[in-house]
Amino acid sequence: MKRLGMGLVGPGFVARHHIDAVRRLGDVDVVAVAGSSQASADKKAREYKVDRAYGDYHDLIADPAIHVIHNTTPNYLHLPVTLAALAAGKHVISDKPLAINPAEGREMRDAAIAAGVAHVVTFNYRGNPLVQQARGMVAKGESGDLSFVHGHYLQDWMADANVYSWRSDPAKGGATSALGDIGSHWCDLAEHVSGLKIVSVLADLTTVIPVRYSAGASAEAFSTKGGADRQAVNVQSEDLASVLLRFDNGAKGSFSVGQVLPGHKNDLVLEVNGRKLSLKWKQEQQNELWIGHYNRANALLAKDPSLVSEEALRYTHLPGGHQESWADAFCNLMRDAYGWIHAGGKAETKPSMLPTFEDGYRSVCLVDAMLRSHRAGSVWEPVQYTAAGA
Ligand SMILES: NC(=O)c1ccc[n+]([C@@H]2O[C@H](COP(=O)([O-])OP(=O)(O)OC[C@H]3O[C@@H](n4cnc5c(N)ncnc54)[C@H](O)[C@@H]3O)[C@@H](O)[C@H]2O)c1
Numbered sequence: 001m002k003r004l005g006m007g008l009v010g011p012g013f014v015a016r017h018h019i020d021a022v023r024r025l026g027d028v029d030v031v032a033v034a035g036s037s038q039a040s041a042d043k044k045a046r047e048y049k050v051d052r053a054y055g056d057y058h059d060l061i062a063d064p065a066i067h068v069i070h071n072t073t074p075n076y077l078h079l080p081v082t083l084a085a086l087a088a089g090k091h092v093i094s095d096k097p098l099a100i101n102p103a104e105g106r107e108m109r110d111a112a113i114a115a116g117v118a119h120v121v122t123f124n125y126r127g128n129p130l131v132q133q134a135r136g137m138v139a140k141g142e143s144g145d146l147s148f149v150h151g152h153y154l155q156d157w158m159a160d161a162n163v164y165s166w167r168s169d170p171a172k173g174g175a176t177s178a179l180g181d182i183g184s185h186w187c188d189l190a191e192h193v194s195g196l197k198i199v200s201v202l203a204d205l206t207t208v209i210p211v212r213y214s215a216g217a218s219a220e221a222f223s224t225k226g227g228a229d230r231q232a233v234n235v236q237s238e239d240l241a242s243v244l245l246r247f248d249n250g251a252k253g254s255f256s257v258g259q260v261l262p263g264h265k266n267d268l269v270l271e272v273n274g275r276k277l278s279l280k281w282k283q284e285q286q287n288e289l290w291i292g293h294y295n296r297a298n299a300l301l302a303k304d305p306s307l308v309s310e311e312a313l314r315y316t317h318l319p320g321g322h323q324e325s326w327a328d329a330f331c332n333l334m335r336d337a338y339g340w341i342h343a344g345g346k347a348e349t350k351p352s353m354l355p356t357f358e359d360g361y362r363s364v365c366l367v368d369a370m371l372r373s374h375r376a377g378s379v380w381e382p383v384q385y386t387a388a389g390a
């Protein structure tokens with residue numbers, strides 16, 4: 001099989017996991033990384049054991065050995081990097097959120113379709129085997145019609161006011177913080193598992209920590225390092241939010257997100273309640289799926305190849321009792337992405353689990369509706385989204 005060359009722009013926190021995942025595939029060469037400067041790219045290339053380093057992402061995109069561009073830059077750079085890669089006819093795997101507003105998301109979705117290349121957004125929780133198990137059970141009618149879809153995505157890494165990075169800067173992270181950063185994951189997962197679409201939202205946003213202390217422009221996303229010369233910055237974006245949801249089948253829903261909630265590390269929970277049964281998946285106990293009944297005992301389905309459905313088996317790699325993890329699910333997404341690219345990246349051959357720029361654009365529209373709702377005084381707002389070709 002032909003080997004593919006991968007180049008990554010934005011070698012920070014999540015970049016390491018993109019590189020690890022594609023290395024596990026066995027038929028992808030990590031050719032180069034591009035950073036914010038030559039010095040930074042050189043340093044990261046050494047750290048990630050990549051041979052080539054570019055100080056300007058345009059040079060990486062022009063490298064003929066690179067077929068697939070991974071975009072893991074801060075949110076405000078997703079648009080220029082991705083459009084440049086698409087203009088060069090390269091396949092693009094972008095991290096979420098796809099864009100910082102719906103107009104940019106739509107432009108990227110349209111450009112990707114016009115380019116005729118593969119386009120993927122890393123809504124990586126879809127890659128968990130028991131997420132696919134739940135999705136299959138709902139799709140096959142085992143849950144019955146869904147009436148309620150709810151949960152949360154709670155973290156605590158921003159509980160320290162000394163955490164300040166591009167994520168809290170509207171010019172670089174976008175107008176939203178927690179909703180765009182992790183609410184986007186939750187909503188994508190809710191729609192993916194339920195097979196439903198969110199049609200309107202009512203949101204209440206809060207900034208629990210309105211003043212943060214910046215260590216300067218180079219502060220990395222999860223760093224609290226820095227001296228006494230930190231600068232106070234007024235934060236405008238939300239670090240806590242609760243949202244009511246209405247789905248296209250009439251189902252109701254709700255979720256909360258927060259990144260300042262002590263003790264919650266990566267606490268993503270999704271529950272769907274059907275007329276026949278309920279399903280609950282917790283990211284922090286991702287090898288179990290809770291199945292709720294009203295006329296018999298509830299069950300816990302273990303991620304075991306002999307117990308899971310065909311849909312889940314495809315993403316299950318270890319025997320029962322052998323825990324699979326965040327990185328394995330991330331790799332599952334990359335395996336489908338590169339399988340799709342090997343097959344030509346055409347819409348008709350896309351694996352059904354794989355999230356594309358269509359999903360990325362839709363996600364930005366969902367968060368935009370939540371921001372509009374909050375600004376209008378927490379009233380119901382419709383999701384304004386234009387499907388491809390509409
Ligand atoms: N899928 C997930 O679960 C997940 C997890 C974390 C982050 N993310 C997303 O990944 C993206 C990056 O987040 P992160 O946490 O890794 O941030 P980060 O700050 O750790 O990394 C960003 C990197 O981009 C580099 N960069 C800045 N300007 C650049 C330029 N002009 N050219 C090339 N590189 C440049 C920075 O130097 C840094 O190394 C964000 O969009 C974020 O939302 C997704």
